[in-house]
Amino acid sequence: MYEIDEKKASHPIFKYYLPIAEGIAKTVGSHCEVVLHDLTDISSSIVAIYNGHVTGREVGSPMTDLGVSILRSGKEDNLLLNYPNKSIKGKKIKSSSIIIRDDEGRIVGCLCINIDLTLLLMAESLLNEMTNVQEEKEEESFPHSVNELEKKMIDRAVEKIGKPIGLMEKNERMEFIRLLDEMGLFLIKGTIHNVAQLLNVSKYTIYNYLEKRP
Structure with a gap:
């Protein structure tokens, strides 16, 4: 089972990765989801998805919170394996x-492989290498909408502050904004306005703070 955004998939870079994605999905089997993301449009990043039943996503779903964070941080690593x-x-x-990456080294997309371990864990003793994961890696979620992605990132920042938004002091609110910026939330259109409403400040207050950050 697969879905493809024919228009986005016609891009030379993504067109090159489509047979790779299909080959991995068909080789590993129906418990392996393979997703091709266009990171120039994180609010609707999925260009192609094979075996989408694994996470319940489809073409047009947004990037994961981890993916947005990676894009925001500009990490040089090209491989994130076994998390x-x-x-x-x-x-x-x-x-x-x-x-x-494109020819100039800019991040434009990513190819993600998600393997459902439910059946494999039943035979863990025989498939130990297949089921081994690096526990120190940060978990990501699989949002089905931009609103869900935004809420997930805000909830994570609130959890790190340790206080409800309504009880935060000024310095805690500034830290809250810093955390959201580091997660990459403000790369998503409209989120500065939404966060401003949550904090009961103008969006220009948030813009000013972000501009003053080192």
Whole structure:
């Protein structure tokens, strides 16, 4: 089972990766989801998805929170391998991401592999190498909408501050904005306005703070 955005998939870079994505999905099997993301449009990043039932996503779904964070940080690593995840239904998932860059070295996309370990864990003693994950890696979620992605990142920042937004002092609110910026939330259109409403300040207050950051 697969879905492809024919218009986006016609881009020379993504067109090159389509047979690779299909080959991985068909070789590993139906428990392996392979996703091709266009990171120039993170609010609707999925260009192609094979075996989307693993995470329940489809073409047009947004990038994950981890992916947005990687894009924001500008990390040089092109491979993120064998990190653990969970789907909305609680499936244990093993993931790997391959960063795609253009000729000038800019990140334009990524190829992600998500393997549902449910059946494999039943035979863990025989498939130990297949099920091994690096526990120190940060988990990511699989949002089905931009609003869900935004809420996930805000909730994570609130958790790190340790206080509800309404009880935060000024310095804590500034730290809250810093955390959201580092996660890459403000790369998504409209989120500065939404966060300004949450904090009961003008969006220009947030713009001014972000401009003053080192």
